[in-house]
Amino acid sequence: MIRKAIYPGTFDPITKGHLDLVDRGLKLFDQVIVAVAAESAKVPVFSLRERTEMAERCLEGVARVEVVSFQGLLVDFARKLKVQAIIRGLRAISDFESELQMALVNRKLGNEIETVFLTPKANYIYLSSSLVRKLAMLGGCIDDMVEPYVKAKLEEKFQKNRQ
Amino acid sequence: MIRKAIYPGTFDPITKGHLDLVDRGLKLFDQVIVAVAAESAKVPVFSLRERTEMAERCLEGVARVEVVSFQGLLVDFARKLKVQAIIRGLRAISDFESELQMALVNRKLGNEIETVFLTPKANYIYLSSSLVRKLAMLGGCIDDMVEPYVKAKLEEKFQKNRQ
Amino acid sequence: MIRKAIYPGTFDPITKGHLDLVDRGLKLFDQVIVAVAAESAKVPVFSLRERTEMAERCLEGVARVEVVSFQGLLVDFARKLKVQAIIRGLRAISDFESELQMALVNRKLGNEIETVFLTPKANYIYLSSSLVRKLAMLGGCIDDMVEPYVKAKLEEKFQKNRQ
Amino acid sequence: MIRKAIYPGTFDPITKGHLDLVDRGLKLFDQVIVAVAAESAKVPVFSLRERTEMAERCLEGVARVEVVSFQGLLVDFARKLKVQAIIRGLRAISDFESELQMALVNRKLGNEIETVFLTPKANYIYLSSSLVRKLAMLGGCIDDMVEPYVKAKLEEKFQKNRQ
Amino acid sequence: MIRKAIYPGTFDPITKGHLDLVDRGLKLFDQVIVAVAAESAKVPVFSLRERTEMAERCLEGVARVEVVSFQGLLVDFARKLKVQAIIRGLRAISDFESELQMALVNRKLGNEIETVFLTPKANYIYLSSSLVRKLAMLGGCIDDMVEPYVKAKLEEKFQKNRQ
Amino acid sequence: MIRKAIYPGTFDPITKGHLDLVDRGLKLFDQVIVAVAAESAKVPVFSLRERTEMAERCLEGVARVEVVSFQGLLVDFARKLKVQAIIRGLRAISDFESELQMALVNRKLGNEIETVFLTPKANYIYLSSSLVRKLAMLGGCIDDMVEPYVKAKLEEKFQKNRQ
16 A cells, blocks of 8 residues: 655745655655645745745755645645645644644544644744745845755745845 | 554553544554553553553554554554654643654654644544543533443443442 | 624634624623624725624624624723624634733723633644635635635625736 | 533642633633533642542532532533533633633534633633642743642642652 | 843733833843834734834933834844843743743844843733733733833824724 | 842753753853752752752853852842842743733733843744753654753662663
8 A cells, every 4th residue: 555645835935844844754655745835924024935945945856755736625635636644843832833734633534534733843943934934035144944945035035025 | 565554552541542643653654653652641540451451442453553562662662663753642732742752752752753633633633541531420412522442441440449 | 791702803704713702792791782883904805894794794693793893992892792702713822812912001001901711622632714815715625624604605796807 | 590600620730720711601600510520631749639639629608519520521510410511721822722622612512512712811821730739840930820728738748759 | 331222022012021121121231222123923913113102201301211212133233232131021921932942043043142131020921912912902901011101192193903 | 330140940850941941041141040940830850059069060160150049039030139130931822821920920920120022032932941851751762852961860869760
């Protein structure tokens, strides 16, 4: 049996913490599908296309990984892909709260799919896309947090905003 | 490749919440090893032998599951068994805190083994071995919380204590 | 003495979790007043009129319950109604934090009125209006979460948005 | 209908925070029964008799309050007393966690009885019996935390221990 | 050596809780610089100029305190001012989470500057600028929460909004 | 004015996380007094003399630091030493809760002394004396967690226990 997992998120933008989690997922599953959500609670800074492209670039050449975008309900999409698991990262309490809620809701909606929580490297425990955006906007150093391609995209985005 | 996971704990005693987690682990892994720890922060109510036996009885006939007991460091034991993952249940915040600590420590000590957090059925989100022991001691109904064999063992244990 | 309690909220929209809490309130109080707040931290999806109407429909025929809307400070409104208590639901940690803050502030502002926290049915512990809105928007099944009338209203609202 | 509530605890010893909660309970219920539990997770410093006596002394002359001690399961005892509600205090997160667990368990065991959480005065938000015991043992001032009778009992207890 | 600390924030508006923290900072440092951030996660209600002016008015005549505004990254600004420490208030869990994140990030970005957490007076433990704004908007009493000058500014702001 | 801070704890045993905090304290204060508490909630593994000696050894030659042991109430001791501040480390939520409680109590008991919370290096965020003891007992590697002298003492202690 081929074991597939979906790793959903907004990835606005994808960080080294996300990439670390993909690596961890690959230790446990034969295939990891990075699924970029069209919809988001907050209006994303990057378009769906930009977010998907950044994820693709960062994961280029990584075997057994696929980047896709999706619309609508995660569980419906996961079911179509016939995955066994949803991968989620666990970093902090606030994370845990909403993650537990989503895990319970997703189980209700798609009972056969298990949510699997993995913890990132200790270095990335404080890292989030919103932190990266904030630092990039204020001109802070983000070299340890995102890949060079993403860094360039962030600089481009926030320069445009300033002009 | 055969995917093996270890599910460690004190199992004092094993509950329906634990059994639910074993089921979830079996969806993701080819083999799940329930590992009963000799040492525990608190002195267990049941002996290592009793705890292991209860786990064995409850999991009798379940394919792809093995019950073992172990002494010493979890990571050393997990390494010997060549497992890819440590399974842990996530129920509440206090859980999450110490679980995250153990996950980070275990990663430090045995970097190649991933800790995987799974959430039990919503019905079991409040369930713990200590709750079961407390209710059994006070004469509360625990039919929804443990298997009949474990219930009998608890009644036996607490009756002895009373005499 | 007649014991009256107010159950305030945005109710955007009212869920089965809210209705469960009204039932629990009715076990403790002679009268429960569901008070729909005009103001909200976030711009509500439904108008005050719509939110009040949905609450009325869901509670039609339930004895000892009244639905009202209010503007301004909860404590001022509660004092006018001569209630002894403010009912609030407790679901998760994040809830608890802001609820405790509001309870302390409301006590400061209206010392004679006690805030009473009740916990919903375990099934509803993950349920919130924002979750319902999100699922409705993405096309997920919400039959277990809201009454049919509210479900229809949500479908109507999000269909309009799509056109 | 007479509305009765039980306020259970170890009361080892009863503090001004507990007394504040009794007052709040009396605003909502016709009768409040302070129920001193024989059993406790930790071995109490004071005997059941001492704990009950201290509660009685502190509540002497307060109308509509009764102090009793009980053995076994809270829900069984509450059912015998025909109370509508269990009163619990909410102070901090750690509190909240175990309280929510007990509320869900108690509902399971005695569905007709509602757990009602009340918050103490802001001054007492940090106050607990274990804090009082610790301060008394180390010779700290506890005048704001317990009634004079309890203070005397604590001094007596810890002097004995030192001799 | 002169010990300087920076106390950064949005101060939208400055509250008695903030002023209490400045006092505490002055016990530990020779100089405390209140630094009003131009950028904020949410659009502030008051302009940078208004927020800075309110802080200045409330701290007029307090020795060893300076009010400044800043743009960009806190750590860059703190480094220019040659401060040894960043002061932050700790009130509640949610606070703690994001504060710990910022402390770790700031350490990464400006390793020589230490983040120092102080706790406000117990009375102010529930107090925040957003609570003050909400109460002011709804017409609640905020005399215990802000200085008269700030209260007047809030009234002015929310009256304008209503017209 | 000479700025002195006390850093109290059980130090059972002193870890690299504690030493990191002493370093951070020395950036802010002229003198840091490491105060080993005689009393502890749990019976310590090491005697007061052993705990004090380990702290002394680890801090030998570090300028402006003093190691002392104390009995009774921290605030009374701190007042005698005429310190301006109590230093405490903040690592996790559970920490935060009890730390906030102690900070509020200590302020009540000794109003002039400020509690200052510092965060350890990210590497030490999971580190605690109880973790070190547990790992040492189970034979895990603790080289990154304690100084060689402390490691030797732990090995000695747990070997004795085994014989």
